[in-house]
Amino acid sequence: KQEVTQIPAALSVPEGENLVLNCSFTDSAIYNLQWFRQDPGKGLTSLLLIQSSQREQTSGRLNASLDKSSGRSTLYIAASQPGDSATYLCAVGKTSGSRLTFGEGTQLTVNP
Amino acid sequence: DAEITQSPRHKITETGRQVTLACHQTWNHNNMFWYRQDLGHGLRLIHYSYGVQDTNKGEVSDGYSVSRSNTEDLPLTLESAASSQTSVYFCASSGGRPQNEQYFGPGTRLTVT
Numbered sequence: 386k387q388e389v390t391q392i393p394a395a396l397s398v399p400e401g402e403n404l405v406l407n408c409s410f411t412d413s414a415i416y417n418l419q420w421f422r423q424d425p426g427k428g429l430t431s432l433l434l435i436q437s438s439q440r441e442q443t444s445g446r447l448n449a450s451l452d453k454s455s456g457r458s459t460l461y462i463a464a465s466q467p468g469d470s471a472t473y474l475c476a477v478g479k480t481s482g483s484r485l486t487f488g489e490g491t492q493l494t495v496n497p
Numbered sequence: 498d499a500e501i502t503q504s505p506r507h508k509i510t511e512t513g514r515q516v517t518l519a520c521h522q523t524w525n526h527n528n529m530f531w532y533r534q535d536l537g538h539g540l541r542l543i544h545y546s547y548g549v550q551d552t553n554k555g556e557v558s559d560g561y562s563v564s565r566s567n568t569e570d571l572p573l574t575l576e577s578a579a580s581s582q583t584s585v586y587f588c589a590s591s592g593g594r595p596q597n598e599q600y601f602g603p604g605t606r607l608t609v610t
Contacts, residue, residue, distance in 0.1 A: 419599060428587060429601040474540070482528045482547070482597040484555065485589075489539040 387412045391488035406460040406491045408475030421474040465495045499524040503602040516575040518605050526592030529571040533584040578609045
């Protein structure tokens with residue numbers, strides 16, 4: 386059974402800092418990995434999706450990397466802003482279009 | 498713009514009542530999913546569908562059912578609501594090749610009293 390772990394569970398940083406969120410998974414036979422953002426009381430917004438054949442994806446200040454063989458992914462946020470404060474969730478899919486298995490998330494607070 | 502909507506957004510019901518949560522997507526995606534989110538458990542899969550007339554159980558399916566009569570809708574029914582089913586429910590869909598990225602609805606907060 387796939388298990389996804391995110392460390393740390395919570396992180397508080399000053400504005401402007403570069404930071405890394407970690408995600409690990411137990412079964413390396415994945416099809417893709419998706420990073421989401423969730424604001425309090427809201428739904429999930431997809432940030433980045435990495436296919437199993439890819440090493441990284443970038444969108445603006447966000448960069449996600451994938452090391453499938455070691456079962457790890459990182460989400461790098463450059464020059465953090467208070468508006469980045471949210472919970473970040475990592476999820477893996479086993480096959481194309483399949484259900485996702487989620488980590489419990491990292492709650493990020495960026496202080497002005 | 499294509500989207501995925503859920504209704505109602507908030508619902509309070511009594512133990513033992515039947516409740517149906519609606520999910521509607523306009524992406525024409527084949528794949529649709531229902532998850533519940535609880536503190537300490539993260540998001541867990543309840544049911545999913547890969548197309549019309551197809552339904553499958555997820556890891557926490559007891560007490561829930563779904564039906565898929567068209568591409569756009571996957572309603573989730575709680576047969577006899579229990580306090581343990583108090584949660585936030587999210588619907589999602591995917592189907593855009595080749596990445597099959599999943600898109601989520603805004604959620605329904607259900608309270609069973």
